[in-house]
Amino acid sequence: MNKYAIILAAGKGTRMKSDRPKVLHEVAGKTMLAHVVAATSAVAPEKTIAIVGHGATDVLGTLPEHVAYVKQEEQLGTGHAVKIAEPLLKNLHGMTLVIAGDTPLIRPETLAELFAYHQAEKATATILTAIADNPTGYGRIIREAGHVAKIVEQKDANDFEKSVQEINTGTYVFDNRALFEALSNITTDNAQGEYYLTDVIEILKDDAKKVSAFVLDDFNESIGVNDRVALATAEKIMRDRINTKHMLNGVTLIDPATTYIDADVEIGADTIIEPNVAIKGQTVISQGVHITSGSRIESSRLHHHTEVRNSTIEHSVLEPGANVGPYAHLRPETILHENVHIGNFVEVKASTLGVGTKAGHLTYIGNAMVGEHVNFGAGTITVNYDGKNKYKTEIEDYAFIGSNSSLIAPLNIGRNAITTAGSVITDDVHEDEMAFGRARQVNKVGRAKLMPSYHER
Structure with a gap:
């Protein structure tokens, strides 16, 4: 049976x-919406539709191409949000997932199980539910003789209903046609004055349709993020989940609690x-890598048996x-090609360094193409920027750059060439040449005695 998905992503999130x-x-390191889109995409729906509203331009800028969208101009409730997807889905046969875009902890496996349960039950609607130790704030699942009778929102619940611990996670699977037929009958007759998607359940029950509930094993998956406290909670749960996955795959985390x-x-x-240690973005790390305390790596590729010691690496490659x-x-x-060594207080930008x-x-190396087995002495600077334009430095194999050399780009240093310590190099240095770019030292006998500070010693 075909699957479809509606992701609710229109809310402002005032809290x-x-x-x-x-x-x-x-x-x-990933938007809540991106987590939900990834989980939803994993069950391969024929169509995925995001309902956008507040900040629509920003939200749409993050959506992958396969996700369509409808804009909710007025925030009139979840029922209204789903209803405006009707032109894209109304006449299609199949099952439609409805899920909130602020539930980043939902797993793809859970959504697959939810669809399978819905089919096995031959249900018209299936609610994803969870058992909450403290259900305050959630819609309650009210059962009669073990079967779902209705969902009651917190503000509309009586004392008995508030005591119920089975809660609505806000995720559902519906028969697609039955969903939109029921949506045409919902009203705003409730404490919030909104169109509740939950009212669809009671409408379907009144029409003798089967409504089932699939109970989550892990309550954490149901967490919806409405404020910064919940955001921090979701962050901790997600990072624990990520770290556990990597450790089970053979990665050693000395202290998972401080590893982000x-x-x-990967x-x-x-x-x-x-x-x-913080490892961010689209970073890919191969086997046998060692990363020491205090390091931060972002969207970089570290090949096998590389080492990073208390350093920052951004959008770079280590072979x-x-x-x-x-x-x-x-x-x-x-x-950095094979066996390159970058030591303490060295900065490298937009440069390629050859083997060894x-x-x-x-040292600062910027906008440079550096060959193999080149040695940079301490204090070397590639002077690549004149205040307006940036220029390239080329250094060929086996060159030796003396300490405190300033290489004024554009510049070429040839194979086996040497720049002597303290030189300012403004002209190309050809193969096997040695370049001196410093003034001759002159010692003035007795001159120091004429300096005022001499007599204060």
Whole structure:
């Protein structure tokens, strides 16, 4: 049977106290909406429709191409939000998932089980429910003789109904045609004066349609994020889930509680990650990598047997055997080939360094193409920016750059060439040449005695 999905993403999220649309707040480096879209996409619906409203332009900018959308101009409730998808779905046969865009912890496996249960029960509607220790604020599932009778919202519930612990998670599967037929009959006769999607359940029951409930094993999956406290709770649960997955796949996390790994990060077996490490974005880490405390890695690729020691790496590539740090910074578009060494207080930006090249300390390499087995002495600077334009430095294989050299780009340093310590190099240095770019030292005998500070010693 065909599957369809409606994702509710129109709300402002007043309790978030934010100018950003609620569904665009992030959990483990990924918007809540993106988590829901990923879980929904995993069950392969024929059509997925997002209902957008507040901050629609920003929300639409995050949606993948396969997700269609309808804009809810007025926020008139969940029933109204689903109803405006009618032109895209009304006459289609199949099952329609309705899910909120602020439920980032829902698993794809749960949605697959929900669809399967709905089919097996031959239900017209199936509610995803959970058992809550404290159900306050949630809609309650009211059963009669074990079967679902209705859903009662918190503000409309009597004392008995408020005591019920089975709650509505806000996720459903409906027979598609029956859903839109029932939506035509809902009203705003409730405490909120809104069109409740939950009223569809009572309408279907009154029409002798079968309504089932599928109970979640893990209540955490049902958490909807309405404020920053719930956002932090979801973040912690998600990060625990992510860390557990990586450890079960053979990654050593010395202290999982202080290791922050984003949702889309990939890590190979036998990698060791020390405490206080953040790995973000689309980072891919191969096998046998070692990352020490204090490191931050974002959207980078670390090949096998690389090492990062207390350093920051952004949008860069480390090929096998490369090592970085401590206290180094690789900025975007940096590529370190095999066995490159970048030491303490070295910054590299938009540069490629060839096999075996070393920059041990206190060096800036920017907009440079560097060959193999080049050695950078301490204090070297590629002077790539004149205040308006950036220029390229090319350094060929086996060049030796003396300490405290300033290489004024555009510049080419040839194979086996040497720049002497303290040089300012403004002209190309050809293969096998040695370049001196410093003034001759002059010692003035006795001149120091004429300085005022001399007599204060």
